[in-house]
Structure formats: structure tokens, C-alpha cells
Amino acid sequence: MEDLFSCAPPVAPSLEAERWIEHLFSARAAINGQVVRRKARDVERIVGWPRFRQELRRRGYSAVRNSAQVVVFCNAQPVIPI
Template sequence: MPRAVLPPSIVQPEAWLRHLFSAKAAIDGGVVRRKSSDMERIVGRTRFEAELRRRGFRAVENEGQIVIFCNRGALRLIE
């Protein structure tokens, strides 16, 4: 049976963050990606950035997408 998905307008910020950081890739120290507009609408940039700092994670934003590195490793931009 398909899982029910709530529209972003009624998702609670804590539930969105919990769902994001409970993804297998996040748990394994990998990378997850989300729409910037969803993050801003549901959680807000200030709260999201605070959660990244609390966890020691980093993220980059490009063309409406946020890529979250769910580990404390160093980042190096390759152009």
C-alpha cells in the first residue's frame, strides 16, 4: 500500500527535519537533497541552518536545490 504523503503546507517543521535526517543516506553519513523552497516554506532558513550547525553538517545551495552533507568531513569546491 502506498504511503500517504502530506502536502508541504501542513507538514510540521519538526516532522520535516526528522524525516530529512532519518533518510538512509543521512544516517549513513551521505548526502541528501531537498528543494530550497520547501525548506524555506516548511522550516525556514534560520531554523534549518541552526539544525545544520547543531549536527555539524554542511550544505550548499544551487538553482533552487539544497545538497546536505550529513557528515563532518571537509568540503572542497571543484570547478
Template sequence: MDNRNSPLSPELWLNDLFASKAVQQGGVIRRKARDVERFAGMDVFLREVRRRGFRAALNGGQVVVFCNREPVRWLE
């Protein structure tokens, strides 16, 4: 983990991310995987996703988090 370019600690960055309106409404959030690594670290991030009962997917350098406890069905 390397968050030298951020004024936020990993904990503050995660708190800010998971306080967003999309999360509160059970929606979806998306972040660049490189930003997740830089600001929090992927292991710490995924631990928080699991703690909340959410699901996350990685595709094309983007991390997509489904901010609810519903199952994810891949359609294609």
C-alpha cells in the first residue's frame, strides 16, 4: 500500500467512499483498481467490502462494488 499522494489515511478514504449516497441507497460504486491499491490497499479494501456483506468484481482495471447483500447474477 502506498498512499503518499493522498492526504487521507486508508481508514478515512474507505469511510468517505462507503459514506457515499450510492452506497447508502444500496447501489453500485466503481473505482480504478490502481486507486484502491494506492489509497487503501486491495486487501484492506476487500476486507471492508466483505465486512459490509457486499460483492466486488474486477474488470478492465475497474473495481465495481455492489453495495447490497443481494446475489449477483452474470447475464452474459
């Protein structure tokens, strides 16, 4: 399946990427089941969309992208557009 989120080539696995993911999900808001927001270009540049989506699936979280931002819902509740 084509990666619709990324124009850049896939990012090779790195310690920096794993630290970035750990830092994101260790934020107080993430731990408390709230939302965290990051720049889409950081996701693409540091981690890559495939690895980011893999981590979301592993944790049971969902995320949306709007303009240059990614909002991660750090809980398993459904996201309902309004």
C-alpha cells in the first residue's frame, strides 16, 4: 500500500527515532490519556510515517493530521469528527 502521508523516503531505524517516540509518549498528557501535538515534519523527518503508525497501533492510539500538525489521542476511545 502506498504511503499517502509521506513524500520523503523511508527513515532508517535509529536510536534518535526511538528516543523521540519514548519522549512523545512519556509526556504527562500522554500518560494521562489526553492528547499530544507535534509538527508533522518532525514525525516525517525523525521517525517516518510507517514507524509512527506502527507505534500508534501497538499502543491502541489514534491520530489526525491537520495542516502541519499531528494530534495524537493517547487513549483507545473512538475519535468522532464533529
